[in-house]
Amino acid sequence: MEKQITQQGQLRIALRNCGMLDPENIAESIARDAYQALGKVLKELSPQECINILKQSGLRGRGGAGFPTGLKWEIASKSQSDQKYVVCNADEGDPGAFMDRSILEGDPHSVLEAMAICGYCIGADKGLIYIRAEYPLAIKRLRIAIDQAMEDGLLGKNILGSGFNFEIKLRYGAGAFVCGEETALIHSMEGKRGEPTNKPPFPATSGFMKKPTNVNNVETFANIAPIILKGPDWFSSIGTKNSKGTKVFALAGKINNVGLIEVPMGTSLREIIYEIGGGIKEDKKFKAVQTGGPSGGCLTEKHLDTPIDYENLIEAGSMMGSGGMIVMDENDCMVSVAKFYLDFIVGESCGKCTPCRVGNKRLYEILEKITQGKGVMKDLEKLKNLSYIIKDTALCGLGQTSPNPVLSTLENFYDEYYEHVVEKKCRAGHCKNLFHYVINEELCVGCAACKRCCPVHAITGDKRMPHYIDSNICIRCGECIEKCSFDAISIQLEPKILV
Amino acid sequence: MTRIKSLDELKNKRDELKSALSLLDDPDNPDRKVQIKVAMATCGIASGARSIKDFLTAELSKRNIPSVVTQTGCMGYCYAEPTIEVKLPGREAVIFGYVDRIKADEIIEKYIKKGELTEGVIPRNYSTID
Ligand SMILES: Cc1cc2nc3c(=O)[nH]c(=O)nc-3n(C[C@H](O)[C@H](O)[C@H](O)COP(=O)(O)O)c2cc1C
Numbered sequence: 001m002e003k004q005i006t007q008q009g010q011l012r013i014a015l016r017n018c019g020m021l022d023p024e025n026i027a028e029s030i031a032r033d034a035y036q037a038l039g040k041v042l043k044e045l046s047p048q049e050c051i052n053i054l055k056q057s058g059l060r061g062r063g064g065a066g067f068p069t070g071l072k073w074e075i076a077s078k079s080q081s082d083q084k085y086v087v088c089n090a091d092e093g094d095p096g097a098f099m100d101r102s103i104l105e106g107d108p109h110s111v112l113e114a115m116a117i118c119g120y121c122i123g124a125d126k127g128l129i130y131i132r133a134e135y136p137l138a139i140k141r142l143r144i145a146i147d148q149a150m151e152d153g154l155l156g157k158n159i160l161g162s163g164f165n166f167e168i169k170l171r172y173g174a175g176a177f178v179c180g181e182e183t184a185l186i187h188s189m190e191g192k193r194g195e196p197t198n199k200p201p202f203p204a205t206s207g208f209m210k211k212p213t214n215v216n217n218v219e220t221f222a223n224i225a226p227i228i229l230k231g232p233d234w235f236s237s238i239g240t241k242n243s244k245g246t247k248v249f250a251l252a253g254k255i256n257n258v259g260l261i262e263v264p265m266g267t268s269l270r271e272i273i274y275e276i277g278g279g280i281k282e283d284k285k286f287k288a289v290q291t292g293g294p295s296g297g298c299l300t301e302k303h304l305d306t307p308i309d310y311e312n313l314i315e316a317g318s319m320m321g322s323g324g325m326i327v328m329d330e331n332d333c334m335v336s337v338a339k340f341y342l343d344f345i346v347g348e349s350c351g352k353c354t355p356c357r358v359g360n361k362r363l364y365e366i367l368e369k370i371t372q373g374k375g376v377m378k379d380l381e382k383l384k385n386l387s388y389i390i391k392d393t394a395l396c397g398l399g400q401t402s403p404n405p406v407l408s409t410l411e412n413f414y415d416e417y418y419e420h421v422v423e424k425k426c427r428a429g430h431c432k433n434l435f436h437y438v439i440n441e442e443l444c445v446g447c448a449a450c451k452r453c454c455p456v457h458a459i460t461g462d463k464r465m466p467h468y469i470d471s472n473i474c475i476r477c478g479e480c481i482e483k484c485s486f487d488a489i490s491i492q493l494e495p496k497i498l499v
Numbered sequence: 500m501t502r503i504k505s506l507d508e509l510k511n512k513r514d515e516l517k518s519a520l521s522l523l524d525d526p527d528n529p530d531r532k533v534q535i536k537v538a539m540a541t542c543g544i545a546s547g548a549r550s551i552k553d554f555l556t557a558e559l560s561k562r563n564i565p566s567v568v569t570q571t572g573c574m575g576y577c578y579a580e581p582t583i584e585v586k587l588p589g590r591e592a593v594i595f596g597y598v599d600r601i602k603a604d605e606i607i608e609k610y611i612k613k614g615e616l617t618e619g620v621i622p623r624n625y626s627t628i629d
Contacts, residue, residue, distance in 0.1 A: 009624055009625060009626075010624055010625030011626050011627075011628075012626070012627045013628055015575065016627050017572075018571075018572045018573055018575070019538055019571045019572055019573055019574030019575065019584070020536075020571060021571060021572075022570055022571060023571070023572050024570070025569075027516055028516075028569075030512055030513050031513055031516035031517050031520060032629075033629075035509060036506075036509065036510070036513070039506035039509050040506065042506070043506050101540070101541065102540055102572060102575075103572075105540040105541060105573065106540060106572015107572060135541075137540070137541045137544070138541075151502075152502060153502030153503050153504065154503065154509075160503065160504065160506055161504045230628065256578065257576070257578050258577045258578040259575045259577040260573055260575040260577065261575060261625075262625070276624060
């Protein structure tokens with residue numbers, strides 16, 4: 001495989017202006033080249049020439065599936081219709097992801113400009129941004145940006161004297177995860193229930209109001225202007241063979257430098273976690289990184305040096321998704337992680353198709369059973385079979401990917417499942433029925449701090465003598481371990497029996 | 500603002516705005532200013548950035564330091580919010596994290612007035628396209 005890894009750490013293309021300018025003052029954006037690419041496209045390029053630049057650049061969609069953006073625009077441009085639409089997907093539903101919000105709050109003009117360029121290329125004069133109402137600041141700044149751009153003649157009628165018209169309106173979502181899926185998103189914008197429909201027809205032929213519609217993600221749009229201004233060769237020189245440019249990730253979880261980062265495609269997890277992210281919190285042991293949200297999976301130690309791009313992530317059993325990266329350490333139980341995502345999916349499934357509505361619920365119940373220590377070996381097989389059935393039969397991308405967290409943890413952390421089921425143990429100390437708090441007699445000084453804070457009086461012991469926790473009474477709330485100043489209490493897989 | 504009617508007009512406007520900015524930053528210009536940016540995306544505001552911005556604006560004018568304090572979006576250092584970027588005329592911009600009022604006061608007294616770095620500087624760990 002071709003490797004072009006630039007060891008330079010972060011490179012900000014989509015985030016080029018985030019934190020650099022006042023998003024509520026268009027003058028600052030103009031000073032940093034906003035709308036120059038639009039001006040250049042309108043004055044010097046035909047729609048097809050502009051599409052060719054994008055195709056050459058190798059830009060792929062940043063909203064999940066990684067579809068080539070230039071090709072998508074070309075398909076929409078070839079659709080015949082009196083009216084077409086450009087839609088920006090700002091639904092951002094993955095738990096732990098905040099890339100799109102940050103771009104919209106920090107540099108709204110980069111998205112507006114790119115939507116206008118897209119409009120010119122596909123022959124649309126109307127743009128819509130679908131944004132969740134839970135992003136009030138992003139909405140406010142978008143509104144201000146649209147008003148200012150209209151006032152300056154950078155949106156609206158006869159933009160920069162070119163004769164091209166383009167207006168942008170906002171559409172609000174209620175924050176349903178499935179409404180990030182493009183067909184559900186379009187229905188939601190039409191005022192219908194946010195439910196997906198089968199593809200084809202793809203939005204590029206029949207989308208909003210049955211008209212050809214081009215849907216792109218916020219970050220995809222944020223990459224457009226630099227590609228036009230600096231050229232497709234510049235862009236395609238960054239990244240790996242099939243994944244060009246950079247990717248923004250929202251680093252969250254057990255990592256020191258929680259934050260928003262942008263790295264060239266092909267950067268390794270190790271670099272992201274240990275160099276940019278500053279390592280694992282409290283120097284604990286790294287266990288996994290969850291990428292791709294509820295549609296993705298977990299990467300483990302053996303993937304630390306894999307160059308991150310669309311293909312490699314799929315091969316590793318995860319996916320790029322929109323760019324949430326949740327780092328987990330030794331205290332995270334992987335069965336519970338899978339359960340967390342399934343819980344999310346059960347709540348977010350729209351209920352239209354049976355595999356997703358019922359299948360995911362059953363998956364959740366099996367996981368619940370395992371984390372309670374009631375699982376049997378047969379459950380592991382059931383989990384796997386049911387996962388494949390759901391993937392093969394669900395209607396939309398939500399159900400088709402929802403078992404991924406289960407499959408990927410089963411694949412990479414089979415021993416943890418096995419321990420839960422057979423040995424009835426949770427090594428991470430997370431599943432309350434499957435571990436014990438034990439006081440080390442050598443370290444305990446008998447200060448009674450734990451005894452005083454225990455809400456169920458499970459701790460006994462005389463003053464200045466080692467104390468004891470009765471595991472049958474203990475509710476695993478963890479108060480004692482927090483209170484102990486001598487590190488005398490630890491998580492053990494076997495209880496201590498008083499003789 | 501008046502409508503911008505052509506690409507040339509847009510380019511001129513950009514150049515004007517750019518040179519106004521670089522004039523602010525010119526140490527030989529009598530009207531130079533200290534430029535401060537406060538990261539104010541949702542996350543920054545939630546950790547108190549707005550009151551830090553108000554504090555800096557008020558204190559800098561009280562202490563007679565010619566300056567502009569503006570808001571920006573997320574700078575990416577969520578773990579160290581509130582974060583601010585301080586640009587002294589003619590100098591590299593410096594980013595400070597964990598800025599509360601005490602820290603902000605220290606930054607004014609030490610860094611802005613005397614040019615001495617305080618604790619809490621966040622090294623810029625990325626390159627941009629310009
Ligand atoms: C369940 C589900 C949720 C999705 N959520 C989002 C989302 O929040 N934001 C987004 O941009 N794309 C989301 N997508 C992907 C969109 O359907 C679509 O592929 C994307 O907006 C296309 O833009 P792109 O080509 O620029 O990536 C989701 C897909 C599925 C199946």
